[in-house]
Amino acid sequence: MTKLIKACLLLLCFIGVFALSAxxxxxxxxxxxxxxxxDLQFEQALNLFNAARICPDNLDTEFQxxxxxxxxxxxxxxxxxxxxxxxxxxxxxxxxxxQIEAERQATLSEARRLADLxxxxxxxxxxxxxxxxxxxxxxxxxxxxxxxxxLAFGNAVARSSQVQxxxxxxxxxxxxxxIDQIWSRSSDGxxxxxxxxxxxxxxxxxxxxxxxxxxxNADRLIRIGSRGGVQSYxxxxxxxxxxxxxxxxxxxxxLAPMGSTFATADRSGTINLSDETGLIKTLHxxxxxxxxxxxxxxSSILVRSTSHRVRVFDVGGSSSVDLSHEAYIYxxxxxxxxxxxxxxxxxxxxxxxxxxxxxxxEMLHDHPVTHAVFSPDGGQIATADISGNISLWDVSGSRSxxxxxxxSKIVQxxxxxxxxxxxxxxxxxxxxxxESEATPVAVIDYHTAAILSIAYSPNSDLLLTTxxxxxxxxxxxxxxxxxxIVETDSPVYKGMFSPDGQRIVIACADHYxxxxxxxxxxxxxxxxxxxxxxxxxxxxxxxx
Amino acid sequence: xFRILLTGVLSSLALCTLAQVQQLGTSxxxxxxxxxxxxxxxNATEQPGQQGTMLRNVQTAWEKSDLVIDYELxxxxxxxxxxxxxxxxxxxxxxxxxxxxxxxxxxxxxxxPVAARQIIWTRLLDRYGQLAGNxxxxxxxxxxxxxxxxxxxxxxNMPTFSGKQKLMHYVIAGVGAATLGASFVVGNEAQDIYxxxxxxxxxxxxxxxxxxDANDKRHQELVLRYAGITLLSLxxxxxxxxxxxxxxxxxxxxxxCGDSVVRINPxxxxxYTDQGSQMGLKLTYxx
Numbered sequence: 002m003t004k005l006i007k008a009c010l011l012l013l014c015f016i017g018v019f020a021l022s023a024x025x026x027x028x029x030x031x032x033x034x035x036x037x038x039x040d041l042q043f044e045q046a047l048n049l050f051n052a053a054r055i056c057p058d059n060l061d062t063e064f065q066x067x068x069x070x071x072x073x074x075x076x077x078x079x080x081x082x083x084x085x086x087x088x089x090x091x092x093x094x095x096x097x098x099x100q101i102e103a104e105r106q107a108t109l110s111e112a113r114r115l116a117d118l119x120x121x122x123x124x125x126x127x128x129x130x131x132x133x134x135x136x137x138x139x140x141x142x143x144x145x146x147x148x149x150x151x152l153a154f155g156n157a158v159a160r161s162s163q164v165q166x167x168x169x170x171x172x173x174x175x176x177x178x179x180i181d182q183i184w185s186r187s188s189d190g191x192x193x194x195x196x197x198x199x200x201x202x203x204x205x206x207x208x209x210x211x212x213x214x215x216x217x218n219a220d221r222l223i224r225i226g227s228r229g230g231v232q233s234y235x236x237x238x239x240x241x242x243x244x245x246x247x248x249x250x251x252x253x254x255x256l257a258p259m260g261s262t263f264a265t266a267d268r269s270g271t272i273n274l275s276d277e278t279g280l281i282k283t284l285h286x287x288x289x290x291x292x293x294x295x296x297x298x299x300s301s302i303l304v305r306s307t308s309h310r311v312r313v314f315d316v317g318g319s320s321s322v323d324l325s326h327e328a329y330i331y332x333x334x335x336x337x338x339x340x341x342x343x344x345x346x347x348x349x350x351x352x353x354x355x356x357x358x359x360x361x362x363e364m365l366h367d368h369p370v371t372h373a374v375f376s377p378d379g380g381q382i383a384t385a386d387i388s389g390n391i392s393l394w395d396v397s398g399s400r401s402x403x404x405x406x407x408x409s410k411i412v413q414x415x416x417x418x419x420x421x422x423x424x425x426x427x428x429x430x431x432x433x434x435x436e437s438e439a440t441p442v443a444v445i446d447y448h449t450a451a452i453l454s455i456a457y458s459p460n461s462d463l464l465l466t467t468x469x470x471x472x473x474x475x476x477x478x479x480x481x482x483x484x485x486i487v488e489t490d491s492p493v494y495k496g497m498f499s500p501d502g503q504r505i506v507i508a509c510a511d512h513y514x515x516x517x518x519x520x521x522x523x524x525x526x527x528x529x530x531x532x533x534x535x536x537x538x539x540x541x542x543x544x545x
Numbered sequence: 546x547f548r549i550l551l552t553g554v555l556s557s558l559a560l561c562t563l564a565q566v567q568q569l570g571t572s573x574x575x576x577x578x579x580x581x582x583x584x585x586x587x588n589a590t591e592q593p594g595q596q597g598t599m600l601r602n603v604q605t606a607w608e609k610s611d612l613v614i615d616y617e618l619x620x621x622x623x624x625x626x627x628x629x630x631x632x633x634x635x636x637x638x639x640x641x642x643x644x645x646x647x648x649x650x651x652x653x654x655x656x657x658p659v660a661a662r663q664i665i666w667t668r669l670l671d672r673y674g675q676l677a678g679n680x681x682x683x684x685x686x687x688x689x690x691x692x693x694x695x696x697x698x699x700x701x702n703m704p705t706f707s708g709k710q711k712l713m714h715y716v717i718a719g720v721g722a723a724t725l726g727a728s729f730v731v732g733n734e735a736q737d738i739y740x741x742x743x744x745x746x747x748x749x750x751x752x753x754x755x756x757x758d759a760n761d762k763r764h765q766e767l768v769l770r771y772a773g774i775t776l777l778s779l780x781x782x783x784x785x786x787x788x789x790x791x792x793x794x795x796x797x798x799x800x801x802c803g804d805s806v807v808r809i810n811p812x813x814x815x816x817y818t819d820q821g822s823q824m825g826l827k828l829t830y831x832x
Contacts, residue, residue: 173644188644188652213645227648250648252667268611268648268667288609291671307610307670329583329610329670347583347670369583371674387674410674451641469641492641 026056027063034070043077050074109147112138116153118542128161133532134542139524140531148481155475155484155520162518166195166202171510173494178236179219181499183506185514186215192224194238197504197516203238216263218256223263225251231265231275245273245280255302257295262316264302266290272304274316284314284321292332297339301356305333311344313356322358326350331371338379341396345373351384353398362398366390372414376423383423385411391425406433406441412452417461422478424464426452432466434480443480448472454495459502462521467493473507475520484520569625570688572599574616581677582610582669600686612666618654618686625690626655631664632685636678646672704794706787714787717780725773728766735762 030053037046050071054064073080115138122131135154142150170189177183183195190211194203205212210226217223221241222234229247234240249269256263261277270286272293284304292305295316304312311324311333324333326346333344341361342354347369353361364373368386375382381401382394389407391414392400404423413426422442424434430452432445450469457464463483467473469492475484487493491510498505498519506516534544578589587607601617618627629651633640646669650662664684669676739759746752 171644213648250665250667268609268665289611289667291610291668331671331674347675369675494643 027053027059027067029053030056031067031070034067034074038070038074038077041077041081043074043081046077047071047074108141109145112142112147112150114138115141115542116150119153119157123156123160128157129532130538130542131157132161132527133534133538136524136527136532137544140528146477146479146481151477151520152482152484154524155482158520158523159484159486159517162523164197164516166193166514166516168193168512168514170512171491171494172508172512172514173510174215175495175497175506175508175514176215176217177497177500178217178222179500182236183514183516184215184217184222185508186212187512190227192222193514194222194234194236195514205234205238207232214251214254214265216254216256221256221261223254223256223265225254225265229267231273233261233277242277242279244275247271247273252289252291253293255293255295257299258297259299262295262299264293264295266293266304270306272302272314274302286312294333294335296335296356297337303333303335303342305330309346311342313342313358322356324352324354324358326352328369331369332373334373334375336375336379336396337377341375341379343373343375343382345370345384349386351382351394353382353396362394362396364392364394364398364400366392372411374414374416376416377418377420381420383414383416385414385425387411389427391423393423402439404433404435404441405439406435406444407431413455415455415457417457418459419461422457422461424455424457426455426466430468430470432464432476432480434464434478443476443478445474445476445480447474447482450492453492454497456497458498458519458521459500463498463519465496465498465505465507467496467507469493471511475505484517486517487515566624566689567692568687569690569692570599572686572688574600574603574684576603576605576614576682576684578605578680578682579678580607580680581675582607583675583677587612599688600684603684605682610667610670612669612682614664614666614682614684616650616662616664616684617660618662620660621654621688621690625688626653628653628687628689629662629664630685630687631666632683633666634681635673635676637681640673642666643668643672700798704791704798706791710787711784714780714784717776721773721776721780723773724769724776728769728773731762731769732766735759735766738762 030049034046034049034053037043037049050067054067054071115134119131119135119138122134135150135157138150139154166185168185168187168189168191170187170191172185172187175183175185178194181197183197184192185195186192190213191204191206192212192215194205195201205224207226207230210228210230212224213227214225215222220236222236224232224234227250229249229251231244231246232240233242233244247265247267249267249271251265251267254263254265262274262281263276264272264274266272268289270288270290272284272286272290274281274284286304286306286308288306288308290304290306292303294303295301296303300316302314302316304314306312307329309326309328309330311330312321313324314321324342324344326344326348328347331345331347333342335342340356342356343351344354345351349366349368349370351364351366351370351373353364355361364382364384366384366386368388368390370384370386372385373382380396382396383391384394385391387410389409389411391404391407391411393402393404394400407425407427410428411425412428415424416422417424422434422436424432426432428451430446430448430450432452432455433441434443436442445466448466448468448470452466452468454467455464462478464476464478465473466476471489471491471493473486473493473496474482475486477483486505486507487509489509489511494508494510496505496507503519503522504516505519506514508514534542538544576589578587580587585607589605599619602615604615606613614631621627631642631647631651633642646667648665648667651664654662738755743752743755743759746755
């Protein structure tokens with residue numbers, strides 16, 4: 002019995018040793034085969050895998066595994082070639098990218114060099130060469146936003162296209178009468194009418210009653226003197242008619258959108274409504290009138306006085322409705338699509354009204370609301386209070402967004418003409434722009450003194466800022482400088498784009514009006530007929 | 546060279562014209578006020594010791610959202626005017642005043658016929674939103690015009706002391722010098738007669754005529770000498786007097802009629818360190 006047990010134990014040990022040695026065989030050959038495979042020794046790997054396959058007592062899974070390896074080893078050369086090809090392709094791609102990046106960097110460097118040369122030529126007074134060089138620079142990096150290159154081109158355009166209309170005193174205000182004609186008023190009370198096409202300049206002056214206010218449209222110009230005289234002129238500067246004078250200083254005037262009707266209002270509260278035949282009617286307010294304006298259809302006149310109310314007078318009849326606040330009213334405006342009126346008050350409210358004086362909605366702030374403006378489509382309202390809080394509302398009076406950024410008083414609030422962008426200037430000399438998000442997409446902090454005017458180009462792509470610091474700048478929607486139009490020691494009171502967007506005009510306290518070409522338009526024109534360089538210039542500037 | 550000369554002359558002429566009108570006086574009046582315009586609060590405090598200057602009876606008031614400043618100026622004559630300006634700061638920060646917001650008697654006030662004046666600073670809430678704090682207002686009046694001319698000053702005729710005017714002095718000095726010279730000649734003759742003829746005679750009666758002759762000539766010499774000295778002295782005193790008067794008149798002319806001094810003088814400078822010297826014309830004009 003004992004022998005039998007011993008024999009069984011011996012058999013079991015033998016079987017175990019055999020089984021272990023069979024497992025080692027498989028593992029060993031398989032490991033060596035993999036090693037050979039990794040070393041790209043596919044024939045040797047194939048032999049080793051075949052040896053592993055014939056190791057005794059292989060399991061089914063092991064057979065399957067080694068069979069897979071045999072297949073891989075059979076395809077080894079093909080896979081290796083494929084892998085090598087992939088690696089080569091990847092390297093080629095990287096090299097190509099590196100080459101493209103190197104070429105891009107070279108292009109950028111060359112563009113910067115040309116921009117520097119253009120700036121130097123501007124300093125030297127050769128605007129034509131500066132324009133050519135900066136165009137070359139910009140055209141090579143057109144799609145890339147490189148501020149110095151764009152700015153060099155803009156400055157070259159500004160200098161080469163500028164037209165200066167001199168006054169004898171600081172220019173305080175200006176406007177367009179039609180597509181091209183510009184009127185400008187200076188502090189000595191003279192008014193100039195300038196037609197850039199014909200280069201004709203007409204001066205209107207009356208030393209006995211210097212102009213205090215001027216308004217114009219495509220048909221005529223109304224000039225109001227500091228002594229209250231009111232006179233209309235045609236666009237050639239010829240006097241048309243003298244109207245009833247005001248007894249008190251006139252503070253505001255407005256021309257109806259159509260026809261020749263206009264309103265003038267003075268500090269005593271007298272509002273004169275006139276047309277080409279003369280005085281139509283006189284309306285009265287109890288306090289100084291700070292703003293008059295016509296509704297879109299010309300049927301009503303909005304009168305904002307210091308008496309905490311806006312009166313809406315019916316032009317044809319004698320009725321009026323009041324839009325009242327509990328404190329001073331800073332602004333009144335009509336929706337661009339008509340029908341709704343908007344007021345901003347020091348009582349911390351912006352109020353939406355219908356034209357019958359019915360209150361539609363109140364938009365509440367914690368501080369006096371200094372600005373309330375409709376978006377160009379009339380679908381949104383932006384309000385700003387004296388602490389710099391800006392909110393967006395829908396026309397039902399629900400707050401849709403509170404914008405982040407400014408922490409001080411807003412001095413100007415402006416929608417881009419396409420309605421996709423809102424811009425605000427604060428009294429810390431910053432200009433903020435928002436798009437769809439509450440955080441600003443651009444902050445311009447270049448100016449060192451009060452922002453005096455901001456204006457969008459008709460296509461909403463460019464923003465113009467003028468300042469008390471004596472500079473006027475053009476910016477793109479990312480807040481990058483596109484053009485420095487002027488830099489003087491005196492304030493630039495106003496800046497505007499022409500209605501067709503072709504030109505930019507600024508009114509300077511340095512006794513002149515300056516008109517420059519829109520750099521985007523100038524670039525398009527140069528693309529049609531690029532500037533040519535002589536052989537001598539090519540050598541001088543190192544051009545290929 | 547010609548261009549420089551011409552530019553210099555033209556600049557001087559322009560300056561001469563500008564210099565006709567001068568700043569004749571300045572008056573500054575300061576007003577401090579505690580304001581909160583949204584609450585219609587305006588409490589001005591007049592600064593002591595300011596009355597009696599050119600700006601008088603300055604009063605400020607807050608009227609219908611506007612700041613009204615009343616003041617008085619002395620009447621002015623023809624060709625005189627006031628330049629009135631306003632500077633304002635709120636809590637120490639200077640406010641930008643848009644020129645369109647200042648109505649009334651600000652800027653140049655020409656030929657002031659009335660004493661009472663008024664400035665209205667309007668659209669304050671539209672422009673500044675709130676305007677609350679310590680407001681400091683500085684009203685300045687600068688008086689410009691041609692100063693009254695002292696008696697005898699004629700701006701049309703510049704004082705001169707020309708070579709022609711000096712010629713008379715040179716002639717008189719020449720006559721004086723000649724007289725003085727003649728006195729020496731006569732004196733020598735008198736001495737010769739006395740030494741060679743009067744002392745050579747042994748007899749008194751024969752010598753007497755020579756003595757008389759020498760004595761007469763001595764008298765003539767004295768008369769001529771004193772006449773020459775007197776002429777020279779008087780001429781010198783007169784010349785100096787005229788020179789001083791000329792300089793005084795020129796200074797007065799330049800003070801009241803403008804500085805139109807443009808001089809072109811010969812210029813010569815010897816150069817001791819190098820060979821040669823510099824010679825030419827020197828243009829001088831004073832601003």
